[in-house]
Amino acid sequence: TVVTENLTKVYRMGKVNVEALRGVDLRVRKGELMAVVGPSGSGKSTLLNLMGALDKPTTGRVFIDGVDVGKLSDFELADLRARKIGFVFQFFNLIHRMNALRNVALPMVFTGVSRREREERAMKLLELVGLRDKWRHRPSELSGGEQQRVAVARALANNPSIILADEPTGNLDTKTGEEIIGMLLKLNKGMGQTIVIVTHEKHVSDVCERIVYLRDGLVEREVVRKT
Amino acid sequence: TVVTENLTKVYRMGKVNVEALRGVDLRVRKGELMAVVGPSGSGKSTLLNLMGALDKPTTGRVFIDGVDVGKLSDFELADLRARKIGFVFQFFNLIHRMNALRNVALPMVFTGVSRREREERAMKLLELVGLRDKWRHRPSELSGGEQQRVAVARALANNPSIILADEPTGNLDTKTGEEIIGMLLKLNKGMGQTIVIVTHEKHVSDVCERIVYLRDGLVEREVVRKT
Numbered sequence: 493t494v495v496t497e498n499l500t501k502v503y504r505m506g507k508v509n510v511e512a513l514r515g516v517d518l519r520v521r522k523g524e525l526m527a528v529v530g531p532s533g534s535g536k537s538t539l540l541n542l543m544g545a546l547d548k549p550t551t552g553r554v555f556i557d558g559v560d561v562g563k564l565s566d567f568e569l570a571d572l573r574a575r576k577i578g579f580v581f582q583f584f585n586l587i588h589r590m591n592a593l594r595n596v597a598l599p600m601v602f603t604g605v606s607r608r609e610r611e612e613r614a615m616k617l618l619e620l621v622g623l624r625d626k627w628r629h630r631p632s633e634l635s636g637g638e639q640q641r642v643a644v645a646r647a648l649a650n651n652p653s654i655i656l657a658d659e660p661t662g663n664l665d666t667k668t669g670e671e672i673i674g675m676l677l678k679l680n681k682g683m684g685q686t687i688v689i690v691t692h693e694k695h696v697s698d699v700c701e702r703i704v705y706l707r708d709g710l711v712e713r714e715v716v717r718k719t
Numbered sequence: 720t721v722v723t724e725n726l727t728k729v730y731r732m733g734k735v736n737v738e739a740l741r742g743v744d745l746r747v748r749k750g751e752l753m754a755v756v757g758p759s760g761s762g763k764s765t766l767l768n769l770m771g772a773l774d775k776p777t778t779g780r781v782f783i784d785g786v787d788v789g790k791l792s793d794f795e796l797a798d799l800r801a802r803k804i805g806f807v808f809q810f811f812n813l814i815h816r817m818n819a820l821r822n823v824a825l826p827m828v829f830t831g832v833s834r835r836e837r838e839e840r841a842m843k844l845l846e847l848v849g850l851r852d853k854w855r856h857r858p859s860e861l862s863g864g865e866q867q868r869v870a871v872a873r874a875l876a877n878n879p880s881i882i883l884a885d886e887p888t889g890n891l892d893t894k895t896g897e898e899i900i901g902m903l904l905k906l907n908k909g910m911g912q913t914i915v916i917v918t919h920e921k922h923v924s925d926v927c928e929r930i931v932y933l934r935d936g937l938v939e940r941e942v943v944r945k946t
C-alpha cells in the first residue's frame with residue numbers, strides 16, 4: 493500500500509512560491525489499479541514523485557507498506573525503492589550512453605542479480621514490449637515511443653509490487669498504447685501488482701477501477717467504478 | 720510549400736541497417752493543415768526532420784519553397800530554417816540553463832531582432848500559451864505539459880510560414896491540448912501558415928484537412944477531408 497497524509501509541496505522561486513500540492517490524502521490499496529488525471533500543471537508528477545519517495549514533501553507524510561519513508565536513511569530508502577517500486581518517468585530518464593538492454597537491466601544491478609540473469613530477464617522484458625530487435629539501440633537511436641517502451645520494460649525489471657507510471661503511453665499510437673496497458677492489466681490482475689497511472693488518455697483511465705482527479709494541487713474528486 | 724521526392728533514410732547500426740523511410744513523396748501546399756499519423760517507429764519524426772532540413776536523407780530530395788535544400792551551404796540552410804520554419808520537437812529540445820522567456824526569445828537572436836523586442840514578443844507568446852506567470856521558470860521547474868507549451872511558443876517566435884510540430888499536445892490534457900490546437904488553427908486560417916502536425920490523437924487529426932498515414936517508412940494512404 494501507499495498512503496499519503498496531507499501532502500504539500502511548495503517550490504520556492506526567489507520570492508515566489510509555487511504550491512504544486514496543497515494537501516493530498518490518498519490511500520492506494522494493495523493490488524489496486526488507479527488512474528490520476530488532471531490539467532497540465534495540476535501536480536500529478538509531483539504527487540507521483542512523492543509517493544515513490546523520489547522527493548520530499550514540504551509537509552505531510554508518505555507511508556509505503558506501512559513504513560514512514562521520511563524516517564528512513566538514504567540507504568534504506570534506496571533499498572526500498574529498488575525492491576518494491578518500478579517507475580515509468582514522464583520523460584523516461586533513460587541512460588543515454590547505454591543501449592536498451594542495459595537500460596532495462598540496470599535496476600537489477602541494485603538488487604544483486606547476476607549479470608547473466610540480468611541480461612536474460614532484460615531481453616524477455618524487451619520482447620514483452622515488442623522491442624527485442626532493437627536491444628542494441630541507444631536511446632538516441634530509438635523513436636520516441638520506442639524509448640517509452642524501454643522505460644516501461646525497465647520499470648518491471650525487479651518485478652516490483654508497486655508500479656508508478658507517469659504518462660506511460662503519451663508517445664504511443666493507440667494500438668501500441670493498448671498493448672502496453674493490456675500488459676499492465678495482466679500484471680495487476682495476475683500478480684496483484686499495485687499500479688498508479690498518470691494519464692491524459694481516456695482509453696487508459698477507462699480500464700482503471702478508480703480515478704482520482706487532481707486540480708491545482710488538490711484532489712478535486714474521485715470515481716470508483718466497476719470495470 | 721514543402722515537397723519531398725522519394726525520400727529514404729537508412730540508419731546504419733554496425734552491420735544492421737534500419738530503414739526509417741523507404742521512399743516518401745509528399746507535397747504540402749502553402750497554407751495547408753496536414754496531420755501525419757502512424758504507429759510508433761513508422762518514420763514520422765524522421766520525415767519531419769528531413770522536411771525541415773534538420774537532417775539529410777540517404778537518397779531523395781527536399782524542396783522548401785522551390786529551393787532544393789540539398790544544394791544549400793550550411794549557412795544558407797541555417798538562415799532558411801531561422802526565417803521560414805518553426806519546429807515543435809517531440810521532446811521539446813529546450814535549453815536547460817535558460818528560463819522560459821529566453822527559450823522562446825532565442826530564435827529571434829538569429830533573425831537580428833533587438834533584445835527589447837525579443838523579450839516583448841516572447842512574453843506575448845508565453846501569454847498566448849497560458850504561461851505568462853511562469854516566464855522565469857527553467858525547464859526543470861516546469862511541468863511536462865508546461866515545457867511543451869514553451870516549445871510551441873518558441874516555434875512561433877519568428878512568425879514562420881511553415882510550422883512542423885512533432886506531437887505538440889502529447890503531454891497535455893485534452894482541454895489544454897485543444898487550446899493549443901485552436902491557436903494553431905487560427906494561425907493557419909488567419910495568416911495562411913502551412914502546418915504539419917505529427918499526432919496520435921484523433922481529436923487533433925480530426926481538425927486537419929489532410930491526413931497522411933505512415934507505416935514502415937512508407938505513405939500507406941491519405942485522407943483529404945472537408946473540416
Ligand SMILES: Nc1ncnc2c1ncn2[C@@H]1O[C@H](COP(=O)(O)OP(=O)(O)OP(=O)(O)O)[C@@H](O)[C@H]1O
Nearest residue numbers: 633635636637638730739759760761762763764765
Ligand atoms: N538515430 C537512429 N539510429 C538508428 N535507428 C533509428 C534512429 N532514429 C530512429 N531510428 C529508427 O528508425 C525508425 C523510425 O524512427 P522515427 O523516430 O522516425 O519513428 P516515429 O514514427 O517518430 O515513432 P514514435 O511515434 O515512436 O515517435 C524506428 O524504427 C527507430 O528505431
Ligand SMILES: Nc1ncnc2c1ncn2[C@@H]1O[C@H](COP(=O)(O)OP(=O)(O)OP(=O)(O)O)[C@@H](O)[C@H]1O
Nearest residue numbers: 503512532533534535536537538860862863864865
Ligand atoms: N522544480 C520545480 N520548481 C518550480 N516549480 C515547479 C517545479 N516542478 C513543478 N513545478 C510547478 O508545480 C506545478 C505542478 O507541476 P507538476 O509537474 O506536478 O504538474 P503535472 O500535473 O505533472 O503537469 P503535466 O500534465 O503538464 O505534466 C506546476 O505549476 C509547475 O510549474
Ligand SMILES: [Mg+2]
Nearest residue numbers: 537582862863
Ligand atoms: Mg507531469
Ligand SMILES: [Mg+2]
Nearest residue numbers: 635636763764
Ligand atoms: Mg516520433
